[in-house]
Amino acid sequence: MKKLDNCIDIVDKAGDELIEKFITPIAKGIFTLLENEIKIGQAYLTFKTAFMEKKIKIFLKYIENEKSKTVLDFINNLNEIEKKFFIESINKVIDLDDEFQIYILAHLVGQYKDNNDLNYYEKSLFYNINSLSSDDYLKFYKVLSSIEKTEIDSPDDDGFYDMSNLSEVEEIVLTKFINLGILKHDVLRHDGGKNFLKTDYTDKLIKIIKNYKEQNE
Structure with a gap:
């Protein structure tokens, strides 16, 4: 150092x-x-x-x-x-x-x-x-660490995450991650792009960002 x-x-x-x-x-x-x-x-x-x-x-x-x-x-x-x-x-x-x-x-x-x-x-x-900037990663971490999943009572539907209550900036940030394939659109619902799902990598990236925050606190 x-x-x-x-x-x-x-x-x-x-x-x-x-x-x-x-x-x-x-x-x-x-x-x-x-x-x-x-x-x-x-x-x-x-x-x-x-x-x-x-x-x-x-x-x-x-x-x-x-x-x-x-x-x-x-x-x-x-x-x-x-x-x-x-x-x-x-x-x-x-x-x-x-x-x-x-x-x-x-x-x-x-x-x-x-x-x-x-x-x-x-x-x-x-x-x-x-x-993606540091602001993008940190806003991604903040939203994904607190947003609650909407559960659906169906064996064929794993639920979804709703962006409709997020700020405009938060929506923009999550859309960036959707475009890169880190998140994905919810194709089961015609929601105008307001719902999204995690991918196999989403939680991994959340952990990577958490490690960065811990190293730099």
Whole structure:
């Protein structure tokens, strides 16, 4: 954790330098690109590199937490196919927007290592990792942890979950998860899309989010 704190300090310092040498002169109307090109290029690259390093270190920290082993041990035990997936995941990390996305990606890397592949639901999260934010995951967790199932007295009907009492934002969030296959529409009732069902992966994702919350409380 100390190494991560040091990395955050480096990002902050690089950001301060970028503001001082690039943003502030523009705001004051005294910035001239040709005169300052080398300085700005150096400041920008330093900032981008430090920011990228911070995200990768967060990713590696979550892999350590996921697998309960050092990152070096984890990497050294990757076969060639797993190594390609790991590198592809690192490339995704660089473009991610928030820490929860990085956490989910680290979990998926661990699943790939354990099972030599990802299942359908995990692949959906992996290839759409940028489409869900931390707010989406946390609202999903909040709703699914408290919503009550409407039971139906029929051996052919397992019941459903009703979205009609949720807020507009909560409906939008759950619709995102329906579109990714983590939840599914209730096809037994013509409800205008207001009812939904869990999939085989829903409770698994709830547990993953709960673990994140516990690690970061």
